[in-house]
Amino acid sequence: MPPPAGTANLSFLQIVDLCDNVELRRDAPDVLYDAKFHEAEQLTPFALTEDVDSPIIGLLRPQIIQELVADNERNRTLQKLEVWKLSLDRSDHRVLSNGRSIGPCVSFHHWVDTHTKRTAALKDICERWRDSGLFNDVCGPKKWRNEMYPIYADPFGVHDHPSTEGRSLNYVFEMERSACALFGVITYGVHMTIYENVVDDQGHKSIRVWVPTRALTKPTWPGYLDNTVAGGIPSGMSPFESLVKECMEEASLPDHVVRDSIMAVGAISYFFRTSKGWLQPEVEYVYNIAIPPGVDPSIFEPKPLDGEVESFELMTQERVIEQLRAGKFKPNCGMVLIDLFIRLGFITPDNEPDFMKIATRLHGQFDYSKWKQ
Structure with missing residues (x-):
């Protein structure tokens, strides 16, 4: 569900709460x-x-x-x-x-x-x-x-x-x-982030991330920010092949670019309840493309194709976090980005007091033992 009106500075744990909101x-x-x-x-x-x-x-x-x-x-x-x-x-x-x-x-x-x-x-x-x-x-x-x-x-x-x-x-x-x-059945999807590593003049490391804005005509979360490519896994299709399909349909990324460069990096899982009360427990398989140095970065530049994306922007890490804290990302995309920042060492036990709460909530099991009575 959307963040409260006037929200301006959500913590990372509060961003997780927006998506994993069932107990x-x-x-x-x-x-x-x-x-x-x-x-x-x-x-x-x-x-x-x-x-x-x-x-x-x-x-x-x-x-x-x-x-x-x-x-x-x-x-x-x-x-x-x-x-x-x-x-x-x-x-x-x-x-x-x-x-x-x-x-x-x-x-x-x-x-x-x-x-x-x-x-x-x-x-x-x-x-x-x-x-x-x-x-x-x-x-x-x-x-x-x-x-x-x-x-x-x-x-x-x-x-x-x-x-x-x-x-x-x-x-x-x-x-x-x-x-x-x-x-209230468990569903499955794929999320992929394209990013490039950056080192400034002082030697500080960060990333830039390709971020789409969802089309205003989308039936869910119109106008929100998203992961570079994301989608559900249709019946009969594997997670990887689903992602390859979505990469072309949503972002004009050719088959060979995706297959040669992508890396499977895990999964997140959460139990989401909509503002109307409907239950959406979900698993998202997570993938990355880290743009390699010395390669023409334009081959990894996503472009809208099927009308589900308004535009793509190559955002600085600072800008991504600012938009995350403002509640501008679709909730499960916020979870994927926090997972990315943990894996790349930008969110750590030393700089995030809620680190263990966040890390465990990213990989929940929907209180599934309670379903079984």
């Missing part, structure tokens, strides 16, 4: 909520199957639960099978094999047992929500991306994709990108 609490098996959210609303785990040991793949807000109840009623009226298994009675705790009691949960019904069926079920309900304008601020016609995101049983596991029906996979279905926040 899950479970006070009892049947009580799960976000302690930082201004509304004390119950969050319900979204399981893959009816089995009590099923993986939990998302978190559902009360208004989504209401719509899933309505969807079951609609299917009954149409004499169709219900899609959703709704175990919502807080007095009817289920018991795991280890004797542990668990509370309310939603899953697909037993017949929705393949990735193809799950994908079709989600396509049907999300397109109806789009066409009715029910969640217009999330997946309405102006927000709809027409891009499918993969969902995995183990969000920290392998990014695979089906080739034949029935094969055992971590991949469990795919769904429209814009609707992912409605189901």
